[in-house]
Structures are given as structure tokens and as C-alpha cells.
Amino acid sequence: MWSNFFTTASIVTVLASAIRFATPFLLAALGETVGQRAGVLNLGVEGVMLGGAFTAYYVRLNPSGWWWAGGIGTAIIAALVVGLVMGLLYAWMTLVMHAEQGISGIGVFLFGLGATDLLFQKQVGVSLPIQPLSVWRVPLLGDIPHVGDVFFNQSPLVYAAYVLVPVITIMITRTTFGLNIRAVGETPEAADTLGVSVNLVRLGAILIGNSLAALAGAALVFNTNTFQQNLTAGQGFIAVALVYFGAWRPAGVMAGALLFGLVSSTVLQLKTLGIVSGAASALTAMAPAILTIAVLVIVSRRIGAPAALTKHFDRNA
Amino acid sequence: MTMTKKPRMALLALLAVFTLIATACGGSDSDTTEASGDATSTGPLKVGIIAPSASNDLAFSQSMVDAVNAVAGDRELEIAITDGTFIVEDAAAAIRGYADDGFDLVIAHGSQYGGPLQEIAPDFPDVAFAWGTAVDTFGLPNVSAYTVRADEGGYVNGTLAAQLTESGVIGVVGPIEVGDAKLYVDGFVAGAAAQDSDVTVNVNYIESFSDVALASEAATAHIANGADVLTGTAQMVVGATGVAGPAGAKWFGTQSNQTPLGPDFVVASQVYHWEVVLVDMMTAIDAGNFGGEVYTLTLANGGLEIEFNDGAGADPAVVAGAQATIDGIIDGSIKTDAG
Numbered sequence: 001m002w003s004n005f006f007t008t009a010s011i012v013t014v015l016a017s018a019i020r021f022a023t024p025f026l027l028a029a030l031g032e033t034v035g036q037r038a039g040v041l042n043l044g045v046e047g048v049m050l051g052g053a054f055t056a057y058y059v060r061l062n063p064s065g066w067w068w069a070g071g072i073g074t075a076i077i078a079a080l081v082v083g084l085v086m087g088l089l090y091a092w093m094t095l096v097m098h099a100e101q102g103i104s105g106i107g108v109f110l111f112g113l114g115a116t117d118l119l120f121q122k123q124v125g126v127s128l129p130i131q132p133l134s135v136w137r138v139p140l141l142g143d144i145p146h147v148g149d150v151f152f153n154q155s156p157l158v159y160a161a162y163v164l165v166p167v168i169t170i171m172i173t174r175t176t177f178g179l180n181i182r183a184v185g186e187t188p189e190a191a192d193t194l195g196v197s198v199n200l201v202r203l204g205a206i207l208i209g210n211s212l213a214a215l216a217g218a219a220l221v222f223n224t225n226t227f228q229q230n231l232t233a234g235q236g237f238i239a240v241a242l243v244y245f246g247a248w249r250p251a252g253v254m255a256g257a258l259l260f261g262l263v264s265s266t267v268l269q270l271k272t273l274g275i276v277s278g279a280a281s282a283l284t285a286m287a288p289a290i291l292t293i294a295v296l297v298i299v300s301r302r303i304g305a306p307a308a309l310t311k312h313f314d315r316n317a
Numbered sequence: 318m319t320m321t322k323k324p325r326m327a328l329l330a331l332l333a334v335f336t337l338i339a340t341a342c343g344g345s346d347s348d349t350t351e352a353s354g355d356a357t358s359t360g361p362l363k364v365g366i367i368a369p370s371a372s373n374d375l376a377f378s379q380s381m382v383d384a385v386n387a388v389a390g391d392r393e394l395e396i397a398i399t400d401g402t403f404i405v406e407d408a409a410a411a412i413r414g415y416a417d418d419g420f421d422l423v424i425a426h427g428s429q430y431g432g433p434l435q436e437i438a439p440d441f442p443d444v445a446f447a448w449g450t451a452v453d454t455f456g457l458p459n460v461s462a463y464t465v466r467a468d469e470g471g472y473v474n475g476t477l478a479a480q481l482t483e484s485g486v487i488g489v490v491g492p493i494e495v496g497d498a499k500l501y502v503d504g505f506v507a508g509a510a511a512q513d514s515d516v517t518v519n520v521n522y523i524e525s526f527s528d529v530a531l532a533s534e535a536a537t538a539h540i541a542n543g544a545d546v547l548t549g550t551a552q553m554v555v556g557a558t559g560v561a562g563p564a565g566a567k568w569f570g571t572q573s574n575q576t577p578l579g580p581d582f583v584v585a586s587q588v589y590h591w592e593v594v595l596v597d598m599m600t601a602i603d604a605g606n607f608g609g610e611v612y613t614l615t616l617a618n619g620g621l622e623i624e625f626n627d628g629a630g631a632d633p634a635v636v637a638g639a640q641a642t643i644d645g646i647i648d649g650s651i652k653t654d655a656g
Contacts, residue, residue: 013541021534117401125373126577127555132563224533225559228552229371229401233528265534271521272488272538281494285524 001275008146010273014265015150022261023161024049024220024232028239029246029253030161030168031212036243037172038205039185039308040094043105045213046236047112048086052079052214054116057227058123060130072133076157076218083214086112087207094312095199095206101310109236117229124227133157133222157219162254164212169250181205185306188313198313213239238292245295248306256295263288361395362422362599365415367408369427370527372400374552376572377526381426383573384591388599403527409433416441422602423447428496434460438608445607447598450497452611459607463594465614467497467550467571468504468655470587470621473642474548474569475508477585479516480635481567482546488539488566490532490549490557491522498550501571501587503655505548508642511651519544525553532556540564558583567629576626584629585639593620617647 004010028045035042042048056079062070069075086108093104136159137143138152172178180201183191188198213236220235221227238260246252267284270276276284364385368378378400385396397420399411408430415423416437425434425448435455438446442459449463478487487509491502502520509518519539523531533556536547540560548569549557558578561568568579570586594612601610614620623643625636645651 010542013538017534017537017541020537021530024530121371121373126375129555129559129562129578132559220530224529224556225563226529226533226555228374228527228529228555230527231529233525233530235530264531265538268521268523268531268535268538269542271523272519272535272542274519277520277522278494281522282524 001273004273005270005275010269012146012149014262014269016153017265017268018258018261019151019162020154020158020223020261021264022257023158024216024223024235025239025242025260026161026254026257027164027216027219028213028236029242029257030164030250031209031216032240032243033209033246033248033250033253034168034172034181034212035205035209036309037185037248037306038181038202039188039306039311039313040202040206040209041101041105041310042090042108042206042209042213043102043237043240044086044090044108044112045105045209045239046232046234047109048083048210048213049217049220049232049236049239050112050116050230051082051086052217053221053231054120054217054227055079055082055214056218057130057221058119060221061124061128063124072222076215079214079218080211083211084207086214087210090210091203091206095202098312098314113230120227120229127226127228129225130221132225155222157215157222160215161219165250165254172250177201177204182306184313185308188308188311192313192315198315202313238289241292241296244305245292245299247299256292259295260288260292263291361393362602363395363397363418363420364422364424365397365411365418365420366399366424366426367402367411367415367430368398368400369403369408369429370401370552372398374555374573375570375575375578376550376552376554378426378552379573380589381424381591384589384595385424387590387592388595391596392599403427403429405429405433409437412446413437413440416444416446421445422599431455443607445598445602447608454609454611458609461598461608461610461612463591463598463612463614465497465500465589466616466621466653467501467587468507468653469616469646470571470623471501471504471506471655472508472511472646472651472653473623473639474571474585474587475505475510475518476512476642477508477631477635477639478505478546478548478567478569479509479512480638481584481631482516482544484543484545485516486539486543486545487516487518488536488542488544488547489518489520490535490539490547490554491520492526492551492553493524494522497572500655501550504653505569507654523553526551527553529553529556533560536560536566537564540566554578567631574624576624576628580626580628582629583626584631585623585625585636588622588624589614590620590622593618616643 056075059069059075059078093099133155142148142152180196184198184201242256245256370378372382402408422445438460447461451462454460454462506518521535532553536557546567547561550571562579562582568583574586576583
């Protein structure tokens with residue numbers, strides 16, 4: 001039985017699945033990382049993911065027969081727009097109205113959950129399948145035996161997610177905007193005295209974060225080729241946990257997402273091959289969550305969050 | 318005393334947050350529909366349904382909603398539905414609410430609702446309660462239970478799947494190994510083995526009724542391991558069918574007719590016709606008997622039906638041969654060895 005697992009084909013299946021499975025988590029967590037580095041905690045990631053997921057699904061399905069809809073590109077752009085709009089809403093609540101970030105995020109989550117549920121029921125009704133997003137085999141690299149199948153035979157959204165890791169790392173560590181993000185996330189008062197518009201920087205971070213969360217929802221839709229109420233099933237909250245897991249660094253977040261994806265895909269493969277069944281199946285299903293909690297406990301003791309996380313900034317205070 | 322700016326802004330922010338929450342919570346409230354039927358009846362029977370997932374999930378919840386609506390075509394019913402109530406506490410509130418509002422029959426359509434039902438039913442002796450899939454009426458005179466021999470249709474689907482697979486590998490995406498889900502899968506595996514013992518059936522219980530993404534990955538794993546025919550049960554199967562179609566795999570459904578999920582690859586579906594037991598239940602209620610019975614859907618009593626989809630392009634001879642299997646289960650010559 002275990003010999004069936006430790007075959008080349010099986011290992012390739014597990015690794016390729018891990019990379020694909022981790023993609024929505026990675027996108028959402030990268031966005032949340034940017035936001036949290038700027039001092040903004042957004043627990044509404046799940047709701048934004050749902051908003052992006054439903055939008056991408058609806059535009060791709062195009063039941064209304066819009067002339068501009070139906071394509072992958074328009075579906076993704078529409079999802080990003082919805083993410084921006086939800087980001088503006090969240091920014092208004094937290095930066096302008098100074099609502100408590102945690103509660104505001106929960107409000108956004110519930111709004112996204114309810115709104116997408118309602119829209120799906122009224123506008124679509126049944127979980128009809130959509131045309132899938134084709135995988136793209138990278139020329140030359142995709143032909144490398146086994147490695148090509150694992151890394152270079154994925155959908156474009158998967159590639160985009162992993163390319164964003166160095167992009168966001170460079171943005172945070174090598175650009176003025178990134179410096180400002182870190183500054184307002186650690187000591188907003190000091191940043192303000194240096195002429196940095198704290199709330200404007202935070203607004204930018206929120207918009208980036210929410211756009212990526214919406215893109216994560218779109219990625220989830222194109223992984224499943226369908227939509228259903230509460231499609232994300234808690235993935236947004238796991239993404240928030242991954243930010244802590246990764247110590248607020250994009251590379252760390254990627255490692256966490258991949259670890260989560262790897263454990264999940266390994267468990268799936270073990271169950272598919274009948275190596276794990278019955279009560280053991282239920283126990284192993286908990287493995288990804290247990291691992292995440294365990295690592296969170298370890299990480300939290302070593303690395304602290306941005307000093308100004310969840311703290312409002314009011315120049316007049 | 319005038320409010321300072323900060324408390325006013327905080328209050329506005331709080332109101333905005335609560336508005337969002339209220340909007341979100343307005344998603345899955347009960348819908349009340351009038352269903353006209355036989356004008357000579359003494360008045361509409363008020364039926365409340367509490368379901369764990371969406372009423373149009375093409376699976377468990379929809380099977381009951383469709384059944385009640387089917388019965389409404391023959392008698393006057395007033396139907397109210399509270400769907401999406403997977404959380405037991407929410408369902409308990411809905412159950413008690415329907416009973417408080419004078420409903421005649423409250424259907425708690427979920428095996429997780431037994432606990433609250435056992436607590437609530439004694440408070441309303443003149444209200445008939447029904448729950449399933451289950452076989453326990455708790456000894457209460459106003460509680461009925463209903464279940465389904467899902468293994469029967471699973472067996473039929475399994476025999477068909479074993480004949481249609483070209484790779485010799487079949488994949489099953491299951492939710493949690495309980496209730497009618499387990500019965501269906503056990504019956505399916507037995508049917509496939511009976512048809513062709515060389516066929517491999519890989520079963521993966523993803524430990525969730527609703528995780529569509531996980532179901533999608535499970536189906537992908539099956540296909541990566543060579544499966545060209547898949548099946549599954551519960552509302553998360555839309556994730557599996559979303560992957561099966563593009564991969565060129567065939568699909569067998571259960572609980573509801575799942576052809577809309579894949580008009581060109583869903584071969585057949587075992588459909589639950591709960592109306593078979595609902596009619597008996599309502600007739601008993603009319604006679605003043607509010608419970609105490611256990612009802613079961615079977616192929617023999619018409620509660621289960623295999624509905625085929627011609628658009629899937631399956632071999633007509635294979636499909637036609639399924640009737641012999643169905644007849645064998647009905648007359649007892651074929652045993653599913655499950656349940």
C-alpha cells in the first residue's frame with residue numbers, strides 16, 4: 001500500500017496538487033501581509049475572497065449575456081474591481097470612521113458571505129460549471145521530466161501567485177512605498193513627522209490587500225470550475241494565520257502556504273490510494289490545521305507583529 | 318450636551334458595521350410560499366423545512382424541497398424553508414420557531430438535528446416532527462424518522478460505472494462516512510465489485526459535507542491516479558463535477574438529478590423521491606397520528622429512482638442492462654451487502 005504512494009507518479013501528483021492547492025491561500029496571505037505590514041488587520045479576507053470568487057464566476061458564466069463578459073481576463077478584472085471596492089469600504093470604516101479593525105473585518109466577512117449567497121441564489125441558483133482555465137505548459141521548462149509536471153504545468157493564476165512573492169518582497173524592502181508601508185506599520189507618528197501620509201499609505205496597502213484577496217477568490221473558482229455558497233470554507237482565515245506563520249514576510253508566507261498545501265495534498269493522496277481510511281481518515285483530515293496551529297505557536301514566540309498593527313492613527317489625537 | 322466628534326464618528330462607524338452584519342444575516346431567511354392544490358381539502362397543511370445546505374444544491378437539501386413541492390401539486394400546502402442552517406443551534410431555533418408559529422409538520426432534514434428535535438418535540442405535542450436520515454423516533458409520539466436505502470441506487474450506479482470505465486479505475490468523493498453517504502458509497506463499491514472484480518474503486522472521504530475546494534482536489538487526485546469514472550455524494554460534489562467534466566471523466570450522481578452539473582458527462586443519478594414517505598406522513602397527520610413511524614425510501618416503493626441522461630453518450634446497452642439490476646434488487650435476488 002505505502003509502496004503505491006512512494007512512486008514517481010504519485011509524488012508528482014502530490015507536489016503538483018500542493019502548488020495548485022496553495023495558490024488561493026498564497027494570494028490572500030500576500031495581500032494580508034501588505035496590509036498588516038502597514039498596521040492594518042483585515043479579518044474580512046474571507047468575505048473579499050467570496051466577493052472576488054462570485055464575481056469571477058458570474059462574469060465567466062455570463063448568464064446575463066453581456067457582450068463584454070465570458071472571458072477569463074474580464075472575469076479576473078471584474079474580481080479585482082470588486083476587491084478594490086470592498087477595500088475602499090473597509091478603508092472608510094477603519095481609516096475614516098476609526099472603527100475597530102477586527103470587528104470591521106468580521107463585518108466585511110459577513111457582508112461578503114451574505115451578499116454572495118444572495119446574489120448567487122437570485123442570479124444563478126444552481127452551481128453550473130464554467131469553462132475551465134487551461135493550464136499553460138512553460139516551453140522547455142515544462143518538458144523537464146517530472147519537475148516540469150510539478151512546477152511548469154499549472155494555470156496562469158498559479159504562476160502569477162508565485163511571481164508575486166518576489167515582486168511584493170521587492171516592493172516592501174526596496175521601494176519608497178514599501179519603506180513607507182513599514183514605517184506606518186511600526187511607528188506611524190514618526191512617519192507622519194517625516195511627511196508620510198499615514199492614512200494614504202494604509203489606504204494603498206488595504207487596496208493591494210483586498211485586490212489580492214479577490215484574486216485569490218478568482219483562483220479558487222478557476223481551481224474548482226464552479227461556485228457555491230461559502231465556497232471559501234474558511235480559507236480566508238487560514239490566510240490570515242499564514243501571515244503570522246510567515247512572520248510577515250512574503251517568502252515565509254509562501255512557505256506556509258506550500259506547507260499547508262503539501263500536507264493537504266498528501267492526506268488526499270493517502271486517502272485516494274486507500275492507505276488511510278476509516279477513523280484514520282478523520283484524524284489525518286485535521287493534519288493541515290493542526291500543523292498550522294503548531295507552527296503558529298512556535299513562530300509567535302520568536303517574532304513580533306508590526307508595532308502599530310490594529311492601531312488607528314489620528315494626527316489630531 | 319453636544320456630542321464631540323470622536324464619539325459621533327465611533328457611533329457612525331459602529332452603525333456601519335452593524336448594517337453590514339445585518340445585510341449579511343439577511344441572506345438565508347425562510348421563504349414562505351403558498352402552494353395551491355386540491356381545493357376540496359380542509360385547509361393548507363403548514364410544512365416547515367429546515368435544511369443544512371441550499372435548497373437548490375442538487376443534492377441532499379434539494380431532494381426534500383423538490384419532494385415537498387411535488388406533494389404540493391396534489392394537496393394544499395403552505396411551505397416555508399429555512400436552508401443553509403448547518404449550525405445545529407440555528408436549526409434548533411428554526412425548528413422551535415416553526416412549531417411556535419403553528420406549523421403542522423416540521424421537517425428537520427439533517428441527521429445532526431436529532432438532539433434539538435428530541436428536546437423541542439415534547440413541548441409541542443400537537444405538532445408533527447420528522448427528521449432524517451435517521452431511524453430513531455426517541456419514543457416520542459409526534460416524531461417520525463425517515464431514511465433511505467441509498468446503497469440500492471449506489472449498487473446500480475456501481476455496476477454501471479464498472480462497465481463504463483476504460484482505465485479500470487473509479488473514484489469516489491465522499492463527505493463524512495456516516496448515514497446515507499456511507500450507504501451509497503458502500504453500495505456503489507459493492508456494485509462495482511460484483512460487476513467486475515478487477516476494477517479498482519478508490520474511496521476518499523474528505524471529512525466535510527460542504528468543502529467544495531477539497532472535493533475538487535479529491536477529484537483531481539482520483540483523476541491523476543487513473544480514474545475515468547467518478548461519483549460522490551453531498552452538496553460539495555459540485556467541486557468534483559467541476560473537475561470531472563474538463564478531465565473527460567464520467568459522473569454518477571445521487572440524491573438529486575445532477576445532469577445540470579454536466580449534461581454531457583453525468584451518466585445517471587439516483588434520485589430521492591421523499592414524496593413517497595411524505596404522502597404517508599401527511600395522511601397519518603390528517604388522521605391525527607403525528608409520529609412514531611420510521612419511513613424508508615427504496616427502489617421497491619418508488620422512493621428511489623435511477624434517472625439516466627442520454628446526453629452523456631453512455632453505451633445504450635449498458636444503460637438498458639441497469640434495469641435488470643434494479644429488478645434484482647427489488648425482488649431480493651440481488652443483495653447490496655450494505656446497511
